[in-house]
Structure formats: C-alpha cells, structure tokens
Amino acid sequence: MNRAALLWRVASFAVAAGFVALWQLIANLKLVSPVFLPGPDRAWASLVRGFSSGDLWSKLAGTLEHMAYGWLAASIAGIAIGAIIGSSRRMRTYVAPSLEFLRPLPVSAIIPVAIAMLGLTQAMALFVIAFGAIWPIMLATIHGFAAVEPRLYEVARSLQMSRLAVIFKIALPSASPDILAGMRLSLTVALILSVVCEILAGLDGLGHWVLLSARAFRSADLFAGVILLGVTGYVTSVAMSLAEHRLLAWQAAQR
C-alpha cells in the first residue's frame, strides 16, 4: 500500500470515528430514548462484559457452528449435485430448468415445512441453512460446468478419460471461480438463516441472544449482539476472499 492510499485509509477511519462520536453525542443528549439507542460506550461495555463472562463466546460459537455445518454440508452437496447435473447434457435439459424455477423462491419459506418435519431442533436449523445455502453453489457449479472451454472436453475425449477423471481434472478446476463465487454468496445466506433459525427455535446463538435482549429491553446487549453479527459477516467474507485468492492464484498466473 503506498503512502497516499494509507492516508486515505486513515482519513476514512477518522470519518467512521466521527460517526461513532456523533452516535455517542446523540445518546448522551438523549435525543433518542436510551431504551432504543444505547451509546457506543454502553454497547462496548456490554461486549467486554459478555466476552469476559464467557456468555458471548458461547453464543458466537453457537452461531458459527450452525453456519459452518450448514454451509459445509451445502457446499459438498451443492458441488456434487451440480457436478452430476452439469456434466451431463441430458441432466441439464431435464433437471436444470426445474432448479432455475425454484431459485427465486424465498428460501426462508421452507422453514415452516422444516419445523413441521423436524420440530424446533438443531436438525431443523441445519436442514434449513443447508437448503438455503445450496442453491448459489449448485447453480454456480452447473453454470461453471456448462461454460468449460469445449476444446478441453475434446482433449478429454481423445485421451479417453473417464467421466470421473473429466470432472476432477478438467471441469472442477475450470469451474472453480464460479463455484467459489457461489460459496461466497452462500456464506451470507447461511449467516442470515442461522440467525432466523435461532430466533425461531430458541437455539443457542447470537440470534437468540439479540432477541432475548430486545424482549428484556437490554439495548446495550442487543447492540453488542448486532455488532458481533456484523463482525461475523465481515470476517467470514474477508476469509472467503483470501481463500478465493489463494485457491485461484494458479488461474491468475495463467492469464
């Protein structure tokens, strides 16, 4: 990072700090009732208290666990199903349109069905998160497989590679940018659905924590939870970008 960029960064942080100061000012002057809007000092104190007592750690761990299991299950199943559908022209004409038809369905609408089948349980949450997160990954995989350079398939045919070898050696690597982009989209979906499921089913996690805090009008705890959810969203997406960068480095070098 050169000097000018660094200065801009500092200035940008200063602006953000200005907004936090403004928030503090509004809270101090009680322009908005403190029942709804705690100052950043109180939210911060609540964060520190929550972490030192271990409460927030366990909530954070709960949410991350829901998110990670659901997302990993969706990634594995999504890539597998996407590869099966994407690698066969017949499957693409018969199955892909139905999937495209289902795509605009608000996935949260599956929650009541999942509750009816599995009850207000951990399994329900995992099913819902995985179901919601699978779409972007699966569709990206199908799309990535369909967009593979046709000459690569010709090479595979002339080398008489098996279908599995074609998938693992040609299609998956060349579709990997699409797949990783789909996985990144799914990460956000997984976080949102984790929060919704925790709210609905009372599962241990940040979603449940913010709802309880709201019910008890503990606004500082509520804001602490929301800030932590924002941090979770930010950190997971940055981690995904880094992973994407690492995994796709060979492609950047090729171009």
Add this chain to the structure above:
Amino acid sequence: MRANSAKALVLPLAVLVAFEVWARATHLQSDSLAPPSEIVMALFGAFADLSILAATRDTLFSAFAGLAIGTTIGLAFGIAFGISDTLDRLMEVTVEAIRPIPSIALLPIALIALGFGYRMEIVIVAFACVWPVLILSRAAVRSIEPRLMEIARALRLPPAQRVWKIIIPAALPRIFVAFRLSAGIALIVAVTVEIAINPLGLGAGIMLAQQALRPDLMLAYLVWIGAIGYALNILLVVAQNRLFGRAALSGDGA
C-alpha cells in the same frame, strides 16, 4: 426450443404424479406433507376466502415500500460516491462497517423501536435493499463514458442538472439491474421477517398454517410464495429487456 421446454416439464410432472400416487396408496397421514391435489384444493380455498390475497397484499406492500426507500437511499449515495472519489474514499470504512450486518439482525432493534407491523418490516427491507443499489450504481456512474462528463463540463451544467440529464440516463440500464436484484431481495427479506416474528402477510400465513397442523394449506402457501417470487423475477427480466435490451447486459453478472 419447444422440445426442450417440454423436456423441462417432465421432471416436475413426474415428481408430482409419483407423490400423488404414493400419498393415495399409503393413505398419507402427516403434519408436514400433503398430496398435490389437496394442496391445490387448499390453495383454491385460501383464494375463495380471500385470506391469501390479503396476506399477499400485506407482504407486497411492505416489500415494495421498503424497496422504494432502500433504492432511493442507495441510489443517492451510489451516485454521490460515483461522482466524488473523495467522498467515496472517506466513507469507505463506514460503509464497509455497516454493510456486512445481516439485515435480519436488525430485526430485534426494529422490534423494540417500532413494534410489530408494517413499519419495522419496511425498515429492515429498506436496509437490505440499499447495498446492491449503492454498489452497482456507484460502479455504473464510474463507468460512464468520460466524454459525456466532459460535455457536461463544457456546457457548464449545474450539478443537479448534470445528475439528472447526463448521469442518470447514462447509468440507467445498470441501475435497473441493481433494482431487479433488490426487488428479489425485498421479497425474500419481507417473507423472512414475517416468518421470524412479524404477524403479517404471507410469512405469518404459512407459519399459522404450520401451527394449525394444516400441511395442505402450508404447502399451498409455499407454492404461492414461490409463484410470486418467480412472477416478480420474470416481470423484471422482461421489463429490463423491453426497456434497455442489450444495454443492461453489460452490468448483469448473472
């Protein structure tokens, strides 16, 4: 083309028929599943007593109100950030700090500040709709042909006219793409808020059907919500093609 669309229908029809036959053969008694014929009957029933139409109106009202507010805010900031590099760089940390907050996490805050009802749902939908519009309209404004901006400068257009006569028309196709994305998000967020907590609209309807152990009605709601999502998407894609044709494709990542 026609043969392909016929093939596309084979799988869903086969699944429906198989499910119907299986449910009839086993005399299905379930809290979570119902044969397709009963789902269709429940859907007609919900239409006949107008309950599903009232719920649709509530959901769409919240979704569109939130969409309108969110798009306006996103567009205003997006254009401002697109025009002024200084402003964009100064606000970067602030935007990046707020954006990753999952919209649904604001639900408890909106709940204690605004209570149940339309207002809290609209606020959450608006928050979710701001970001795609902000980011895509910022990119759209940046990619405007520089000569157009030179003309604006040569004509000494005042800033308001510059935005209105040059920037918005030039960026409009890509702004519409952003609007289309946000409209999908608006519906999803509205339904999610209703399912999670707000006793209103389609989401509350489907939860109520589940709690009343009416799987046929619950699945009828599910089908209807899916149909609305699909129709909204088709409508906006058609509108985009009609209004802008190929011009919008450049901004369409999908």
